Amino acid sequence: KQEVTQIPAALSVPEGENLVLNCSFTDSAIYNLQWFRQDPGKGLTSLLLIQSSQREQTSGRLNASLDKSSGRSTLYIAASQPGDSATYLCAVPNSGNTPLVFGKGTRLSVIA
Amino acid sequence: KAGVTQTPRYLIKTRGQQVTLSCSPISGHRSVSWYQQTPGQGLQFLFEYFSETQRNKGNFPGRFSGRQFSNSRSEMNVSTLELGDSALYLCASSLEENTGELFFGEGSRLTVL
Numbered sequence: 001k002q003e004v005t006q007i008p009a010a011l012s013v014p015e016g017e018n019l020v021l022n023c024s025f026t027d028s029a030i031y032n033l034q035w036f037r038q039d040p041g042k043g044l045t046s047l048l049l050i051q052s053s054q055r056e057q058t059s060g061r062l063n064a065s066l067d068k069s070s071g072r073s074t075l076y077i078a079a080s081q082p083g084d085s086a087t088y089l090c091a092v093p094n095s096g097n098t099p100l101v102f103g104k105g106t107r108l109s110v111i112a
Numbered sequence: 113k114a115g116v117t118q119t120p121r122y123l124i125k126t127r128g129q130q131v132t133l134s135c136s137p138i139s140g141h142r143s144v145s146w147y148q149q150t151p152g153q154g155l156q157f158l159f160e161y162f163s164e165t166q167r168n169k170g171n172f173p174g175r176f177s178g179r180q181f182s183n184s185r186s187e188m189n190v191s192t193l194e195l196g197d198s199a200l201y202l203c204a205s206s207l208e209e210n211t212g213e214l215f216f217g218e219g220s221r222l223t224v225l
Contacts, residue, residue, distance in 0.1 A: 032213075034213060034214060036216070041200075041221070042218055042219070043116075043118075043202055043216040043217050043218040043219045044202065044204075044214075044216040045216070046213060046214065046215055046216075049213045089155070091155075091214075099145055099157045099160050099168050099170075100145075100157065100214060101157075102147075102154060102155040103154075104154045105154070
């Protein structure tokens with residue numbers, strides 16, 4: 001059974017700092033990994049999708065990497081801004097071709 | 113291009129009642145998934161529909177049910193509501209079954225009194 005862990009659970013950084021969020025998963029037989037952002041009381045916004053054959057994906061100030069063999073992914077946020085404050089979640093399909101399993105998320109606060 | 117639309121956004125029910133939530137996926141998407149989000153359990157998978165067929169079901173009691181229509185719109189129903197059913201119910205759609213990128217709606221916030 002796939003399990004996803006995100007560390008740290010919460011993170012507070014000053015504006016402008018670069019930061020890394022971590023995600024680990026137990027079953028490396030995944031099709032892809034997806035990073036989401038969730039603002040309080042809102043739905044999830046897809047940030048990046050990395051296919052199993054890829055090592056990283058970039059979108060603006062965001063860069064996500066994937067290391068299937070070690071069961072890890074990182075989300076790098078460059079030059080953080082207060083608007084980046086949100087909860088960030090990673091998700092992978094359960095073993096094989098099944099629906100997504102989510103981590104509990106990392107709650108990020110960027111202080112101006 | 114319109115995103116995933118969920119209705120209603122907020123609702124309050126009492127124990128024992130039933131509720132129906134609706135989800136309209138992104139145009140062209142045939143897969144719809146439902147998730148329950150609570151502070152304690154996080155996001156938990158309820159079920160997934162593809163081309164009107166339930167493809168996967170999470171570990172929830174039979175009080176939770178769903179269906180998908182020919183236009184890909186989906187509904188989920190919870191009968192005999194319990195206090196513990198209070199949660200944010202999120203719907204997501206994707207082009208492909210299971211392996212596609214998921215796009216979420218804003219959710220339906222259910223409060224059971």
